[in-house]
Amino acid sequence: MSLIVHKYGGTSVGTPEKIKNVARRVKKVKDQGDQVVVVVSAMGHTTDELIDLMNQVTDSPDPREYDMLVSTGEQVSAALLAMALQASGCPAISLTGGQAGVVTEDIYKKARIKEIKLDRIKEELKENKVVVITGFQGEDSKGDIITIGRGGSDTSAVAIAAALKADVCDIYTDVDGVYTTDPRIVPEARKLKYISYEEMLELASLGAQVLHPRSVECASIYNMIIHLRHSQKEVDGTFIMSPAQILKEVGKMEKQEAVRGIALDENIAKIGLLRVPDRPGIAARIFGALAKEKINVDMIIQSIHSSGQFADMAFTVDKPELKKALEVAEKIAAELKAEGVVHDRDVAKVSLVGIGMVSQPGTASKMFETLAEAKINIQLISTSEIKISCVVKAADGKKAVQLLHKAFNLDKIIQ
Numbered sequence: 449m450s451l452i453v454h455k456y457g458g459t460s461v462g463t464p465e466k467i468k469n470v471a472r473r474v475k476k477v478k479d480q481g482d483q484v485v486v487v488v489s490a491m492g493h494t495t496d497e498l499i500d501l502m503n504q505v506t507d508s509p510d511p512r513e514y515d516m517l518v519s520t521g522e523q524v525s526a527a528l529l530a531m532a533l534q535a536s537g538c539p540a541i542s543l544t545g546g547q548a549g550v551v552t553e554d555i556y557k558k559a560r561i562k563e564i565k566l567d568r569i570k571e572e573l574k575e576n577k578v579v580v581i582t583g584f585q586g587e588d589s590k591g592d593i594i595t596i597g598r599g600g601s602d603t604s605a606v607a608i609a610a611a612l613k614a615d616v617c618d619i620y621t622d623v624d625g626v627y628t629t630d631p632r633i634v635p636e637a638r639k640l641k642y643i644s645y646e647e648m649l650e651l652a653s654l655g656a657q658v659l660h661p662r663s664v665e666c667a668s669i670y671n672m673i674i675h676l677r678h679s680q681k682e683v684d685g686t687f688i689m690s691p692a693q694i695l696k697e698v699g700k701m702e703k704q705e706a707v708r709g710i711a712l713d714e715n716i717a718k719i720g721l722l723r724v725p726d727r728p729g730i731a732a733r734i735f736g737a738l739a740k741e742k743i744n745v746d747m748i749i750q751s752i753h754s755s756g757q758f759a760d761m762a763f764t765v766d767k768p769e770l771k772k773a774l775e776v777a778e779k780i781a782a783e784l785k786a787e788g789v790v791h792d793r794d795v796a797k798v799s800l801v802g803i804g805m806v807s808q809p810g811t812a813s814k815m816f817e818t819l820a821e822a823k824i825n826i827q828l829i830s831t832s833e834i835k836i837s838c839v840v841k842a843a844d845g846k847k848a849v850q851l852l853h854k855a856f857n858l859d860k861i862i863q
């Protein structure tokens with residue numbers, strides 16, 4: 449007998465009909481003799497609608513009341529799913545995060561989960577019930593309802609699965625799994641059978657927004673296997689697991705391909721400070737001022753001038769932050785008597801991701817050659833152990849992804 453955690457996102461429980469479908473799916477697993485815990489999101493856009501109601505009542509909502517309000521969406525879907533299961537002859541019970549023993553920090557709106565007290569869940573499972581738990585919420589030390597940040601139900605599910613030492617955490621959503629790149633850009637993109645936690649985190653932060661990044665972090669700490677799959681299809685999706693677990697599945701001693709996925713981020717803008725003094729403390733001053741304004745900086749490049757007295761400093765920010773970042777940059781540039789500030793909104797970042805890159809030299813040079821052959825100019829480059837990113841002209845972004853996908857044979861990877 450296995451213990452399986454299922455998580456259903458908002459679209460998967462968006463209508464009564466869809467909830468009945470989920471109930472059928474859960475019942476089928478239960479009828480095979482497995483124990484099932486189900487974590488649900490709010491139906492469709494319920495959470496947004498609740499926030500909309502709130503905005504009609506006040507401009508400055510009290511965080512405690514915010515949590516009271518938005519946590520109700522998940523209670524609706526959990527109760528309805530439990531009822532649908534009961535109606536189909538499958539014993540079930542719904543529990544709020546607090547009832548299920550989900551203990552969070554004492555922070556409204558964005559707490560982290562501290563621990564899960566399993567007594568109640570285990571009791572209900574022993575009584576042969578499917579346990580349906582509201583995602584996105586828990587209870588603090590005062591017994592107040594606390595939510596854990598938008599999109600947090602994935603994290604609830606993984607934390608509950610890890611605490612229960614479940615065999616797998618199935619996350620059902622409206623995509624088939626994780627692809628080598630966006631299939632809308634490259635129709636030959638392949639669904640990956642496996643991907644490691646680290647690679648998934650990179651791809652998620654690079655814009656492949658399929659999973660709440662905290663859920664992947666949590667899964668990696670506890671080695672909880674996530675199976676990301678489509679809620680309306682019976683086929684397997686993508687398994688997110690540790691490299692060791694992947695190698696065992698694949699039956700290979702060594703990992704082969706260096707690049708597993710390519711991400712395109714078109715939501716960035718570039719800023720350059722020209723001819724700033726090249727001495728200690730300048731970078732700290734520029735990026736300290738940006739950090740103070742809570743502006744997230746991604747790539748940073750400093751280039752030298754032959755005189756050795758000046759340097760150019762370029763960096764990227766998210767497009768919506770450009771205006772604010774420019775104001776800060778102009779101010780600092782004036783203080784430092786820099787030559788000026790330039791910026792460009794028409795840029796995109798193309799990134800190769802893969803944990804095999806560390807052990808396989810040549811990935812970066814192959815990327816640069818591929819772009820050079822197509823006369824695509826690289827404006828900025830940054831690398832980490834598992835990622836190489838290049839900033840190019842926005843108009844070249846999709847083409848770069850297509851060429852790189854082919855150059856690295858991503859359409860041919862078997863697993």
Ligand code: ASP
Pocket residue numbers: 457458489490495496521583584597598599600601602
């Ligand atoms: N319902 C919450 C939200 O929309 C949590 C979730 O869906 O994961 O943010």
Ligand code: MG
Pocket residue numbers: 457458489490495599
């Ligand atoms: Mg949602």
